[in-house]
């Protein structure tokens with residue numbers, strides 16, 4: 001069966017002197033592994049048509065050849081050329097592409113994951129607030145996987161949770177001072193919040209829990225309710241808040257996705273490396 005679909009390049013591996021294996025996340029057929037025969041030949045129609053982080057229109061013959069489907073035609077829809085020169089953005093794109101490769105099973109359609117990855121790569125190729133964008137897209141990716149945390153009410157008593165929206169209007173001392181008042185627990189295992197009253201009644205060891213401050217809860221709720229990545233850019237976070245977001249999102253994702261993704265630590269480390277204004 002020959003199908004046409006949009007597809008994002010997740011990995012590229014040499015297969016022989018002239019062919020290569022490409023792992024894609026497609027909009028209609030989930031993750032597929034393909035072979036592009038003759039990709040390295042000088043006059044190949046595939047020259048310049050496929051590269052890492054491209055979104056392409058793909059004509060693919062869904063018939064396995066040595067465990068791989070066969071690409072018949074490929075034309076790029078988005079090349080995201082800035083990901084070839086902005087190495088911080090490249091680190092973020094690599095992390096997300098690898099994450100998508102790890103969490104999506106072969107040949108299982110997942111259009112929402114495709115949409116989030118496509119949007120994330122657009123963002124990293126074009127925007128500057130990379131660190132907050134990375135956390136925002138992690139939250140959206142978890143939602144796409146059906147793992148959005150419950151942030152509106154306590155998991156145990158179901159009372160509405162107190163939050164702190166000062167991080168938008170007044171990101172300075174007031175928000176930081178309030179942030180010192182630890183009062184609720186983010187339960188990674190149960191995917192939500194235990195309020196100050198309920199948290200002591202549930203052993204942290206059973207929840208894979210960690211304290212969460214009202215300001216961090218406010219940021220996560222603000223981002224979870226938003227449909228546009230512009231909300232990531234409108235939040236001005238203190239260094240402590242960024243560390244907390246990194247810790248909570250990292251632990252939550254690792255707990256539920258059950259993967260070790262060292263590319264996340266590498267991406268965050270690169271984002272914090274200060275070498276020059278053009279990097």
Ligand SMILES: [Zn+2]
Pocket residue numbers: 154155156157158159194195196197198199
């Ligand atoms: Zn409660």
